[in-house]
Amino acid sequence: MIPQQLRRIAAIGTTLVFVLAACGGPAASPPAATSTNGGGTATPTTGAGQPTDAPAEPTAAPGEPTAAASEPTGDGDLNVVFIPKAVNNPYFDAAAEGAQRAADELGGDFTQIGPQNATPDEQIPYIQDATTQGYSAIVVSATGADEVAPALQAAMDAGISVVGYDSSPTSGAYDVFVNQTDFSLIGGALAEWACNLAPDCSGEIAILSATATASNQNAWIADMETALEDEQYANLELVETVFGNDDPQESTTQAQGLLQSYPDLRVIVAPTTVGILAAAQVVSQENSEVKVTGLGLPNDMRQFVENDVTPEFGLWSVPDLGYLAYHVAALLVSGDITGAPGETFTVEGLNDGQPYEIGEDSVVILGPPFTFNADNIGDFNF
Amino acid sequence: MSDYQSAPGSVAEPPAPDPSAPAGGGGSTRLLAAFARWEVLLLAVVVAFIWIGATVSPVFLAPGNFGNLVAAVMEVAIMSLPMALIIIVGEIDLSVESMAGLSAALLGFLFDAGVPLPVAVVACVLVGGLGGLFNGLLVTRAGLPSLVVTLGTLALYRGMALIILGPRGISGFPSEFTSFGFGRIPGTPIPWPFLIYLALAVVLGFVLHRTWIGRRLFAIGKNLGTAQYSGIRVQRIKLQLFVLSGTIAALAGVLLAARFASARADLAQGMTLTVVTIVLLGGVNIFGGRGTIVGVALAALALALLGNVLRLTNVSAEIQSIAVGGLLIVSVLVPNLGRWLGLAFARVRGAPPARAGPGA
Numbered sequence: 001m002i003p004q005q006l007r008r009i010a011a012i013g014t015t016l017v018f019v020l021a022a023c024g025g026p027a028a029s030p031p032a033a034t035s036t037n038g039g040g041t042a043t044p045t046t047g048a049g050q051p052t053d054a055p056a057e058p059t060a061a062p063g064e065p066t067a068a069a070s071e072p073t074g075d076g077d078l079n080v081v082f083i084p085k086a087v088n089n090p091y092f093d094a095a096a097e098g099a100q101r102a103a104d105e106l107g108g109d110f111t112q113i114g115p116q117n118a119t120p121d122e123q124i125p126y127i128q129d130a131t132t133q134g135y136s137a138i139v140v141s142a143t144g145a146d147e148v149a150p151a152l153q154a155a156m157d158a159g160i161s162v163v164g165y166d167s168s169p170t171s172g173a174y175d176v177f178v179n180q181t182d183f184s185l186i187g188g189a190l191a192e193w194a195c196n197l198a199p200d201c202s203g204e205i206a207i208l209s210a211t212a213t214a215s216n217q218n219a220w221i222a223d224m225e226t227a228l229e230d231e232q233y234a235n236l237e238l239v240e241t242v243f244g245n246d247d248p249q250e251s252t253t254q255a256q257g258l259l260q261s262y263p264d265l266r267v268i269v270a271p272t273t274v275g276i277l278a279a280a281q282v283v284s285q286e287n288s289e290v291k292v293t294g295l296g297l298p299n300d301m302r303q304f305v306e307n308d309v310t311p312e313f314g315l316w317s318v319p320d321l322g323y324l325a326y327h328v329a330a331l332l333v334s335g336d337i338t339g340a341p342g343e344t345f346t347v348e349g350l351n352d353g354q355p356y357e358i359g360e361d362s363v364v365i366l367g368p369p370f371t372f373n374a375d376n377i378g379d380f381n382f
Numbered sequence: 383m384s385d386y387q388s389a390p391g392s393v394a395e396p397p398a399p400d401p402s403a404p405a406g407g408g409g410s411t412r413l414l415a416a417f418a419r420w421e422v423l424l425l426a427v428v429v430a431f432i433w434i435g436a437t438v439s440p441v442f443l444a445p446g447n448f449g450n451l452v453a454a455v456m457e458v459a460i461m462s463l464p465m466a467l468i469i470i471v472g473e474i475d476l477s478v479e480s481m482a483g484l485s486a487a488l489l490g491f492l493f494d495a496g497v498p499l500p501v502a503v504v505a506c507v508l509v510g511g512l513g514g515l516f517n518g519l520l521v522t523r524a525g526l527p528s529l530v531v532t533l534g535t536l537a538l539y540r541g542m543a544l545i546i547l548g549p550r551g552i553s554g555f556p557s558e559f560t561s562f563g564f565g566r567i568p569g570t571p572i573p574w575p576f577l578i579y580l581a582l583a584v585v586l587g588f589v590l591h592r593t594w595i596g597r598r599l600f601a602i603g604k605n606l607g608t609a610q611y612s613g614i615r616v617q618r619i620k621l622q623l624f625v626l627s628g629t630i631a632a633l634a635g636v637l638l639a640a641r642f643a644s645a646r647a648d649l650a651q652g653m654t655l656t657v658v659t660i661v662l663l664g665g666v667n668i669f670g671g672r673g674t675i676v677g678v679a680l681a682a683l684a685l686a687l688l689g690n691v692l693r694l695t696n697v698s699a700e701i702q703s704i705a706v707g708g709l710l711i712v713s714v715l716v717p718n719l720g721r722w723l724g725l726a727f728a729r730v731r732g733a734p735p736a737r738a739g740p741g742a
Contacts (some may be wrong), residue, residue: 087699120642125454129693132447133439146553147642150564170553273562333640 035085039192078108080137082322085118085167090299092141095165095322095380099139102326108279110326112134120147123380127151131158137329140174141166146352149173165325171361175332175339178325182365183216185272186225189314190294194267195233197311202235203266206258207277208294208348210246210272220271239265244275251278259288270294280304288319298372300381305377310371316366318382324350324366402609420665420717431687439694449571451690453564453641456575457482457634458653459682462660463579463586464627466678469554469661471589471602471620472670473521473528478631478657480512480539482650485635487543490552490645499559507632513539514628518621528624536654543647551646558732562639575637582630595619603670659706660685663713685709 051344082099096112103110113130114124123143128151129139139153142148145168152162152173162169164177171177195201207224209217223239228236239262244251251270255278258268268290269284270276276296283290284307292304293313304310327347331337337345339362344355356364372380435442461478468475468694485506490500513535520531562574601609602616610616639645664681666673685706692702 111696113693113696116703117652119648120644121457121638121650121653124642125450125689126693128450128454129447129690132441132444132450133694134441144551144642144644144646146551146644147646150560150641150643365683 018049075240077136078103078106078330078333079135079253080108080110080139080326080333081133081135082110082112082165082325083114083123083126083138083140084112084131085114085123085141085143086116087112087114088116088382091297091318092166094318094380095325097381098317098319098322098324099326100322102323102330106326106330108330115143118143120144124148124151127155131155131160134158135160136333137161137163139163139165139325139329140169141167143167145170148196161329163325163329163332165321168363175362176328176337176358177361177363178321178328179363179365180318180321181367181369183219185222185312185368186220186295187225188227189371190220190269190271191230191233192226193228193237193293193312193314193371194269195236198236198266200235201233202266203238204237204262205267205269206239206262206265207241207253208254208258208268208270208272208275209241209243210275212243214246214272217271222272223268242276244270244272246272247276248274248278251275252282255279255282256286259283259286259290265290268292268294270296273297273300273315276301276310280309283309295369296372297382298377299382302374302377305372312371314369314371317370317380320350320370320378321366323347323358328364329363390426402695421674421677422679424663424665424677424684426688428680430572431684431691433689435691435694438691442691442694445571447571447690448696449566449573451686452571452576453573454689455656455682455686456573456579456641457638457650458660459630459679459686460575460579460582460637460657461627461634461653461657462664462678462682463582463675464623465657466664466666466673466675467586467590467599468528468601468623468627469658469666469668470599470670470673471616471623472606473620474658475514475517475528475624475627475631476532476654476658477513477517477535477539478627478634479650479653480536480543481510481628481631482635482638482653483647484513484539484543484546485510485632486639486645487547487647489636489639490647491546491554493645494552497733498538499556499610503636506636507629510632510635511625511629513632514625515621517628518624521624522617522621525690527681539652540647547645547647549647551644553644555643555645559640560643564643575641578637580631583675583679590675599623600671603672605671656685656706657709659713662707665713665717667717668714681713 003050036048062224076110080099080103082092082096084095086092086356092112092114096110099112100110101110114126120143123140124147125142127138131151131154138152140148140162142164149170149172152169154177155175156162162174164174166180168174168177168179181307194205199206207221209221227233228238237299239337240258241255242258244254251274255268255275257264258279259282268279268342270279270292271294273296276292277295277300279294280292280296280301281304282288284304292310295315296310296313297315301313305312324347328337328345331345332339338357339344339358339359341360341362343358346353346355351367358364402732441447461482465475465478488509489502492505493499495624504703517528517532517535520526521528549618566573567577590599598609598614598619601612601614602619606616635650638649640722642649660681661673661678663684664670664673664678666678688709689702692705
């Protein structure tokens with residue numbers, strides 16, 4: 001008998017909780033609404049009443065403590081949340097570093113929160129909850145362009161500025177997308193680095209790529225081949241392109257094969273972070289004179305810059321990516337830009353002080369590929 | 383031989399010489415009380431989470447937030463219902479996440495090929511049933527452990543999904559479809575898929591707790607040998623449960639594709655862990671024979687609330703992971719701990735036949 005009663009109590013209690021949870025919402029909504037809507041009304045994309053001349057002006061009142069960062073106050077503060085594909089990723093932590101710097105300079109708040117695994121089903125709740133919390137802007141690296149779009153659209157409908165960085169959501173599901181680099185410039189940069197590393201800019205060079213079907217790499221290699229036709233690279237001879245499938249083991253084997261097949265090889269160009277690391281390791285182990293360059297992560301390549309196997313290589317400055325993304329978010333929040341193609345703005349310390357122009361599909365490009373070498377690699381940690 | 387399988391689950395049970403006893407006789411009175419206590423505990427946890435959420439975040443009680451937190455767990459909650467039944471009969475289905483992924487991939491493939499969406503959805507759900515049938519046949523006819531079989535199909539179905547669709551994502555679904563996944567019932571914060579969940583929970587809850595089918599499920603999980611000797615067609619019931627699980631997992635895959643407005647082969651990756659967590663947290667015994675749908679529903683709600691509260695307070699993902707993992711271990715540990723303590727206490731009092739007590 002007693003268990004029956006307990007079961008009944010449990011059932012009634014459950015119903016109560018559901019009812020409470022459903023009814024508690026509307027009943028408690030006035031204060032909650034002030035909070036969320038407050039964020040909304042304080043972030044008109046038209047920028048009524050906001051200073052339009054000084055984007056670097058702190059928008060937060062100096063007297064306001066920003067300690068309660070976990071709870072957006074929604075009263076006009078610049079309160080930006082970064083939602084990367086996944087947290088505890090050195091790449092995104094490096095971007096966060098730049099974003100934090102921008103927040104400090106602008107007097108805004110910066111929060112980074114996100115899923116542990118880079119999947120849409122883990123990331124979407126973060127976007128939705130950030131919307132509920134009423135941040136003034138959400139900066140997101142999309143785990144899936146289409147998947148996160150409805151959640152971002154809902155955030156935009158709620159008056160929140162949405163900025164994409166690193167990985168783009170579907171066009172239309174963001175106000176501005178900050179692209180890390182102009183991909184059309186990578187091919188030229190690869191040719192230039194190869195030329196710098198080959199003695200007298202002459203001799204045999206080879207490419208160690210990712211997979212044969214990787215669209216990014218194939219486009220960059222095609223661009224590089226076009227660039228090599230230029231007269232200044234006339235003495236460089238591209239002998240072969242091999243594919244390491246972005247697998248460390250396979251990339252190592254392919255790099256060893258290149259060294260054996262081409263005794264006169266001068267430079268291996270690897271436009272992939274896996275390939276460049278594998279090639280540099282092979283070259284170091286075999287004490288070869290061959291140089292390695294391409295696209296790599298500073299932390300991976302540090303030792304090879306030191307032992308002069310990879311005197312220079314490139315990627316983009318990831319902290320600058322976060323820095324620019326935060327600035328773009330701040331400009332959207334203040335209403336200085338709306339994200340429409342053709343708008344221009346300047347961010348001090350980036351792009352040689354030249355204005356950025358918002359391009360097609362509301363994309364802003366951080367800048368040309370960034371070259372790492374012995375002089376600057378110490379400044380980066382990602 | 384089959385008696386051995388149920389042995390770990392019945393630590394505190396009498397050997398049950400009377401075949402009819404485990405099927406819901408007077409002996410289970412004490413156990414029913416234990417279930418009830420577990421659900422009351424879960425209810426307290428849910429209320430505590432709501433209270434904490436409302437205290438720490440000013441936006442927690444906003445109706446939109448309630449909708450979001452429910453929507454975020456809808457697919458795992460739906461998959462947890464058949465999983466509860468499967469675990470109650472002493473089996474497990476680890477392949478549900480891949481089945482959902484396969485279903486989503488197939489949906490994308492068919493839609494991309496111009497098949498009308500309703501037809502594609504039906505096809506996906508049917509394929510889910512077939513996948514479940516395959517699992518079930520290997521378990522019941524080939525006599526293989528479900529842990530191994532579904533671990534195999536966990537990899538197999540994901541591989542098939544990747545072959546069917548490759549790495550691409552298919553989008554451009556009609557807006558009625560995507561707004562069913564992402565939208566809310568007009569005028570409420572309730573996401574549409576909640577209706578599916580509710581219907582499923584009511585039907586399965588009724589079947590499990592109010593019909594002879596449910597009594598048979600408990601009997602199978604509690605003591606397989608006894609169930610077989612008493613004429614229950616154990617293999618057929620298990621086969622049907624696997625088909626049900628595959629079908630529902632495929633449905634969850636379709637819902638995921640709708641919610642994400644995109645069908646991809648890698649959808650639902652890692653969800654099995656959450657599904658099993660919900661079931662065990664809901665008080666279903668991992669060794670079979672015990673559990674309630676109300677408990678599983680409360681557990682899903684508790685998990686949804688926990689995730690939401692942690693996100694709203696910007697607790698980092700690794701702490702959330704620790705919280706969920708800890709919750710899972712506690713949920714398995716606490717009920718057993720209670721019984722171990724009870725046994726130890728009985729021994730100390732020098733009353734070894736404590737187990738003879740509830741027989742009357």
